[in-house]
Amino acid sequence: MDFPLKCDNPGAMQALGRDLAGELASGGVVGLDGELGAGKTELVRGLAAGMGCEGEVTSPTFAILQEYRAGARNLYHFDFYRVESGEEILALGWDELLEEPASVVIVEWAEKFAGLLPSKALRLRIEILSPEERLVLCEGP
Ligand SMILES: Nc1ncnc2c1ncn2[C@@H]1O[C@H](COP(=O)(O)OP(=O)(O)OP(=O)(O)O)[C@@H](O)[C@H]1O
Numbered sequence: 001m002d003f004p005l006k007c008d009n010p011g012a013m014q015a016l017g018r019d020l021a022g023e024l025a026s027g028g029v030v031g032l033d034g035e036l037g038a039g040k041t042e043l044v045r046g047l048a049a050g051m052g053c054e055g056e057v058t059s060p061t062f063a064i065l066q067e068y069r070a071g072a073r074n075l076y077h078f079d080f081y082r083v084e085s086g087e088e089i090l091a092l093g094w095d096e097l098l099e100e101p102a103s104v105v106i107v108e109w110a111e112k113f114a115g116l117l118p119s120k121a122l123r124l125r126i127e128i129l130s131p132e133e134r135l136v137l138c139e140g141p
């Protein structure tokens with residue numbers, strides 16, 4: 001995948017998520033940043049579809065974590081927006097989830113607790129260029 005990448009509509013953001021599913025075939029961790037309404041959840045929707053997850057992706061803002069099954073592996077969708085301390089994240093079994101082979105962990109508002117992410121995590125930032133245009137930057141490996 002080539003970054004920075006321009007997405008002209010929500011479908012393009014979902015397509016990026018689907019491409020990401022291919023890159024994460026053997027699992028991994030992704031941190032997403034970008035202001036409210038940037039399109040982070042839109043990207044997760046595409047990722048979930050690309051992984052073949054069951055169930056519709058909703059914004060986990062009030063739940064911190066949503067889990068989706070994709071065959072033998074899982075997609076863990078975190079949203080750190082309302083999290084006040086790293087303890088809340090650890091209490092959900094964060095360390096164990098990161099160890100799960102082939103599973104994918106994706107985090108909205110990752111920068112709030114960036115220290116929890118493994119150094120090998122892929123870090124993406126979405127910038128709003130206009131009501132329909134987004135620029136996706138890669139800030140990690
Ligand atoms: N190019 C685009 N890419 C992604 N979303 C877009 C784009 N153009 C318009 N949108 C719209 O922007 C909104 C993005 O919402 P989304 O919930 O994905 O943002 P978010 O980054 O998850 O916000 P939050 O921080 O509140 O969780 C949606 O309503 C979507 O339809």
Ligand SMILES: [Mg+2]
Pocket residue numbers: 040041042059060108
């Ligand atoms: Mg969101």
